[in-house]
Amino acid sequence: MTLDASSRRGKLYRVVAVSFGLLCILQAAVNISLRLSLYSSSTKIIKYLTEEGEDLKRKLSILDHYLQQGWVYSNNSFYYNSSNQKSWQESRDDCRQRGADLIIINSKGEQDFARGFKRLTWIGLTDRETEGKWKWVDGTDLKTSYWLTGEPNSNGGREDCGVIWSYEKENSWNDTPCTEENFWICEKMVA
Template sequence: MITSPLIMTVSERDEFKRTNLDVEAGLKNLTDERDDLKRKLNNLAQKGWEYFSGSFYYISSTKKTWKQSRDDCLQKGADLVIINSKEEQNFTRKSQKIMWIGLTDSETEGTWKWVDGTPLTKSSWDSGEPNGGENENCVEMKKFELENSWNDLSCSTRLNWICEMKDRP
């Protein structure tokens, strides 16, 4: 038995060509986007940023107050880090620096909030912390060798800090 070759109508052929052109254009856009992201990633890496799990992080080499640290992050298009998971907590600890994170109760004593306004739901407080009352309204990551390493401290203390830039390089 002889099978007949596949015959395509003119409209089917034209539709196939249009689809093929759309796929090629989409591929070019993705390739261009990938190349742009690689350039941005390399640029950020050269400026001291490190990528982890969807965010870029910058750890300072100087020491400032909590507010000065936050201002520095904001000037960089970021904010002090908001720790959302055990993995992120472990990542931030690996720098082995005592540093500010984006947690404070300066608005309402005892009500800890992240810099984006979300309330603290999961914490990594060191044993006995927080304990500073009205005098200690900002949070440092103090004992980098321990998972539970947060300590409340006077916001005027000068420490290193860690910025986080989410969703965009």
């Protein structure tokens, strides 16, 4: 073997060794990058799950709080049915003090739910502002109604507040003087 061939072979070994060394460094860099990326993703996932768990705990705490105060949960709202009787305005004031308002009935399901309390109860419906133009306490116009046959009749302009009059019939609303004392249902929407 000549010196020239030996020298070339030595250079070749050095190139292979340097290349192998660079390949090892590149592999280490890729491994570190992947681990950091995986760690970052894992950290994000853990943070997300922790936040979701905290949100669920908060929601359960709110639910427990309302249930302990006598509220009933149904279809994204809490409902409170009073144990005493007051005028329509006093009933509404009580609901507002509870962070709610008188019930707004938006569906047949909610109508059936409200009738399920099985008592004469104020609802958040009035035509005190304009006779014959019934509005809910949130200012929206009445679109779907469940009036008893012949109602609302206003009885000479003296009946301006809505009440569930009969729990035995689907169409169970009546207009009655707002000064009468009845039970009431508060509704608090869940965000």
